[in-house]
Amino acid sequence: MSFNTFGRIFRFTTWGESHGPAIGAVVDGCPPGIALSEADIQPFLDKRRPGTSRFTTQRQEPDQVRILSGVFEGRTTGTPISLMIDNVDQRSKDYSEVAQAYRPGHADYAYDAKYGFRDYRGGGRSSARETAMRVAAGAIARLVIPGVAIRAWVEAIGGDAVDPAQFDAGEIDRNPFFCPDADAAKRWEALIDAARKAGSSLGAVVACEAIGVPAGWGAPLYAKLDSELAAACMSINAVKGVEIGDGFGAAMLSGEANADAMRPGSHGAPEFLANHAGGIAGGIATGQPVRIRTAFKPTSSILTPVPTIDRSGAATEIRTKGRHDPCVGIRGVPVVEAMVALVLADQMLLHRAQCG
Amino acid sequence: MSFNTFGRIFRFTTWGESHGPAIGAVVDGCPPGIALSEADIQPFLDKRRPGTSRFTTQRQEPDQVRILSGVFEGRTTGTPISLMIDNVDQRSKDYSEVAQAYRPGHADYAYDAKYGFRDYRGGGRSSARETAMRVAAGAIARLVIPGVAIRAWVEAIGGDAVDPAQFDAGEIDRNPFFCPDADAAKRWEALIDAARKAGSSLGAVVACEAIGVPAGWGAPLYAKLDSELAAACMSINAVKGVEIGDGFGAAMLSGEANADAMRPGSHGAPEFLANHAGGIAGGIATGQPVRIRTAFKPTSSILTPVPTIDRSGAATEIRTKGRHDPCVGIRGVPVVEAMVALVLADQMLLHRAQCG
Amino acid sequence: MSFNTFGRIFRFTTWGESHGPAIGAVVDGCPPGIALSEADIQPFLDKRRPGTSRFTTQRQEPDQVRILSGVFEGRTTGTPISLMIDNVDQRSKDYSEVAQAYRPGHADYAYDAKYGFRDYRGGGRSSARETAMRVAAGAIARLVIPGVAIRAWVEAIGGDAVDPAQFDAGEIDRNPFFCPDADAAKRWEALIDAARKAGSSLGAVVACEAIGVPAGWGAPLYAKLDSELAAACMSINAVKGVEIGDGFGAAMLSGEANADAMRPGSHGAPEFLANHAGGIAGGIATGQPVRIRTAFKPTSSILTPVPTIDRSGAATEIRTKGRHDPCVGIRGVPVVEAMVALVLADQMLLHRAQCG
């Protein structure tokens, strides 16, 4: 319930600033006896890691995670799991400009308004670097719910969307955009290159699907599965919108068009004829795939000068130099997956608590 | 932290089923010394109350709230405020059909999957009747943040949107749709009438604006103002999407188009040249209007028979008779306002706790 | 997490003042499918009810509990259980004295210091009347952990202790003091009569034992079973001390004398040769009886005038007229049992969440 903790039973707390010595997370409430080593976490961090293609920031952060507690002889003990990543690529650059002027779209002004001052180096606590720890924690969450498969992808960049008819899950990991449509991936290459060269940036939509969530996970009314997913995803840097199932599209439908009719399926569970609801009814999973979409705004750091004010309140202009992602939504893919995994692991434990 | 409680410091817990003897809420953490009586709450309940026009359900619930504790000599004492509304219009109808068959789009199947059985009368706990208590609690929340003005309206019904150029705040309370555009209100009359007569239903988009939120409310990283608003709104029955500021629209913009440039304003605070961010940066209020949009799916209760299964797993069909809102989004307006008020009151107290 | 809620998964929130229209509780997180009616709760309330002998206050509160939600066809549904008791014996007495002057030992001054004013009628929120709702919630908690037997008794009144050699569990319910030693019960009769006639009061020690708590319930480090029990019992009105097992006595022992040696028992579980630890090691149950002792101060309401100040800060004297328990510890017995039951039910669910 504190400011930097997420979850109810399976909880994680993150700490660290972009340019401090390290960032970390403490995962508490993990069931005991789960096989866990750094090798279970690192691949997810590598997926999020910057500098792997020319389409993301050129910062080089190896992001090597270490487990400092909570694991003994290769298994979780049920006690807190401390994770840490050293910050290594902190350029000793001149931060005097960003220290003085507020970058529009960034948290600079809001942090100063709240706390009176801020750690301005690399964005400090508001840097998306924090999401590395979500990804690390999320890798552990996945192990808690082995029957659930969670997969996210980029659905649109700058308004250019994938063609659903071309959706190929196997394609997602074959291009630097987590794009399931090979044609769209080619188009995006040009889009991002252009944005990067112009010092501009683009927004993106990330879709995520969790398959294998058992009917019954979730809870009324303020621990609803969709409410938790919305909170989790909206807490990701740059996210401005969240949809479950058809989302805003459902607002345009009639009741008939939106009905997820059922017929007898296997094992006594129903077979659904549609999934407008995104796998959740009344805050509780129906057993269908859980579908969620998130909107990422374009990176606020751009080379075009933008009018702003400085700490004294005087007018000035700022252009954000440095190594930035032209489209933060891309590296948001593993972060969304992690947050979904973290919510589901927590909900699984909550469900087990109340319903045995 | 429990299933039916929302908030961190200013918290409320709701209880009650649609067809039980009463519904209620306990508001805890309210500051002492605030003038409060039923008369401060009732107008908001009246706004949500069914049966006030032919465009909402014809159930007649007077929804008279009583304050049972926490107020002494007309002021809040700082102790829990217990609110209760008796259920009076519970028709002794035959529930055998809904007891046996799962209504698609409703929580029936999910509740059974979770708990093994359910109170099927009128939807039980999953009924939108619970939102009356949110509205009541929200009325108290408003008193905690008197400097903040919160106003919601319906922005679109069934895909037919208001014309921003015709936006007239004064119009909102002059039609039964909370519609700020007199022309759109006329069109919606026909739309809803048609849906009602056909036993069908329509989705809607509800927009909400909070003016006067001071820069600094909110908190990184898992108590972000936008994250809390998303959780709050996504927990409302029938809501499937939430946007802050430009939301999914931001995902289509370039960084330049999305920048909220600043210039010197009055009292040392910046004047913003745009508000794509919806008044929140890094999870913290910027002092601009907080803007949020929510998507309501069409009412699931429709007269058209829909294929489904019964409790034994056998195929059947169901048509949902009874008195239902043809567009639940309309009565969602005061509920959205209440949830936004509840989040903001909580964030005000949280901010005061940490930052004095 | 709020001020008036207790528990993590199995949670209850109480509301109500001594002289308001009613008091109540909301129990959230209760597992579904448990048979429950008012008849399961009332006997525990009757045990706590005032006016049943001349040794407790002569107020007459029938304390009839009603269940307003969360139960359908005689079973818990998994949704919040709302409990309510109407206040009926509120004498329209003159409260002008207690409204103005602070009763020493009472919460009067502290409430005013905190909130600026208070509901002074009958102690308002600080009245022990609130404990009726703990007892009601505790009755439900017992049903969640049917294998655990919880039993409390008065161990000493005004320093006059029972003789352990005379301990007879069957005796506890045969006298108005919940005293397991028939001889002590006789002595206490005279003690209490004398105190009552003198308008004085006496302190008491209440002991409690929970048998059948499985090894493994509890959790390091800040959800320790003993830590939770201490918080629960110290939150009861008039309690000033809590001990687990030998408590302060253990501080006088050597390591050898305090060791709870083990030998092979049945079913693979150890048999313990002693239970100095009170059934808890490292915050986790060992499978032995959980033993807890609580110290109740003497009732603060006495007829002897005591120097005090009034709201203006001026010196005055106060003698507390009205109908008071000469020894609040006696009616504390069912309250201690309830709090122990509530902690154990919560810990059972927590254990099930993490450890399956």
Add this chain to the structure above:
Amino acid sequence: MSFNTFGRIFRFTTWGESHGPAIGAVVDGCPPGIALSEADIQPFLDKRRPGTSRFTTQRQEPDQVRILSGVFEGRTTGTPISLMIDNVDQRSKDYSEVAQAYRPGHADYAYDAKYGFRDYRGGGRSSARETAMRVAAGAIARLVIPGVAIRAWVEAIGGDAVDPAQFDAGEIDRNPFFCPDADAAKRWEALIDAARKAGSSLGAVVACEAIGVPAGWGAPLYAKLDSELAAACMSINAVKGVEIGDGFGAAMLSGEANADAMRPGSHGAPEFLANHAGGIAGGIATGQPVRIRTAFKPTSSILTPVPTIDRSGAATEIRTKGRHDPCVGIRGVPVVEAMVALVLADQMLLHRAQCG
């Protein structure tokens, strides 16, 4: 509210095992702008550090704390403060015995019963080594409430108590026992020496006083100041009892003897003629010194062989070799102070949240 987190607004989470690479804590919710460096924390750790006299364990842990986040240019930023201490004195000893047999009085059996296995090296998570992080977090808490002076001392060892008439606060830091009575300190020297030579151990009582707690901190009913203090202190390793004010002594008093009469004091606040209540009424501070006593059991690790069972359930004997404190209560003094500081800092923020 998770297992390894304490506090509501000012929260800390600890992690780490006795023989892992490090232990740590994350302090969240700290107000911004407080001057903080390692030098503010280290003196308290040094006070708790082992190996400083022959009366404590001879393990050598320098316990050098590092601050890894949340501080910028010497001041707290309002973001999480990560603290870490490397474990350096982990002897590569043979743990095969303790891995197999359960040490009576230790958490060995309970951990195995709960989690199925345990990190047995040095007690793992159940080691009192964790309390170093409480002391570190507590040092920060003190800075949040600069007007409050918190001081603990040992009041009795093995039943040999200090003489209240000889109480000299200046003496506490002049002997290795935190003893305020120079004569008692001499007697304890002999007591501890004897216990140490015999491989035995002794229990202790630690008293603590917080001066300067403003009237009004604390809250009914489940965030009572005394309830929080009880939870905090009972969560310390080896603590088996907690008293507020006169504690169990109050249970032996009459209402007259226990009354804390008042008369007009300075600044409108009352002057109290006694403090049986330990500075707390109705869960809220009265402005008097907050007084708390805790009972520490004797160290469970003793050289005398004790009957026990092994993991297979077979009978065996164990004597706990290694470097242990003959009286853990002594090093408990800074830990009790820390927990009291942590509760008070949290309550200050809670009070500020609700009451401005």
